Amino acid sequence: MKLVIAIIQDEDANILTDRLTEEKYGVTKLATTGGFLKSGNTTLIIGVAKEKVNEVIDIIKDECSTRKQIVTSPTPTVGTTGIFVPYPIEVTVGGATIFVVDVDQFLKY
Amino acid sequence: MKLVIAIIQDEDANILTDRLTEEKYGVTKLATTGGFLKSGNTTLIIGVAKEKVNEVIDIIKDECSTRKQIVTSPTPTVGTTGIFVPYPIEVTVGGATIFVVDVDQFLKY
């Protein structure tokens, strides 16, 4: 038995937990406050049989892939006309940090 | 030293943490959001000497036993008389998922 601890972005949390649940993995979502570097992350802990660890990692990679996203800058700059114009910027979202830890003893009842 | 990670139902959390504290175990309660399968669960982490792990597991089993509970259905059905009548349903509450993890190094100061 292994414990997979995955730190992912909030916006990927629901899709990932739904997918893991469909595939019969037991997932617990921890409230993660104030990721200061990447704000808005979620920590999942997933108990998983040793031989299923790679499958779980593949699912996390699939659902939490890093990708570029165009967002509108939250603080509009003043354009040459003197009017505030929001402008689009490209940000990287998604990604995951995964720790796999060995489990001495596992009980569920 | 071992780390016991216990995922239990919210309603058992206070009784269990009180009991563990009385018996001098150090417990930390993590806010667990949106257990989607079992909504409303709490994750406890308990640092415990190797030879005390079974005692802690026994306490968790004692305080978080699975049991049947009669609840009134939240969405009343329409009775034959045309009146909405809430009806009692039996649900299983309690239970725990427990992971025991080996600790390399433990410090408290």
Added chain:
Amino acid sequence: MKLVIAIIQDEDANILTDRLTEEKYGVTKLATTGGFLKSGNTTLIIGVAKEKVNEVIDIIKDECSTRKQIVTSPTPTVGTTGIFVPYPIEVTVGGATIFVVDVDQFLKY
């Protein structure tokens, strides 16, 4: 790779996470509810290379040292004059509980 799990007081959390981030450690802050013994604690998980564990522990000790603090008692007692007078009391704040756990597999993408 090791996982350092540190339970510290809320008031030390920002300074510690800032310091660890400056020194390029990846920190995740978990919301910890209702520490019943020490109310208001925070749990940090820090993924760290084996040879850096002692450095991280030193940083935690430095930023979360136990120290005495004079606080005004929250429930003022009635003085001899019959007037409620707040009085200063000395409390111990700070400190940390640290678990270091071995990591089987570590991924970041």
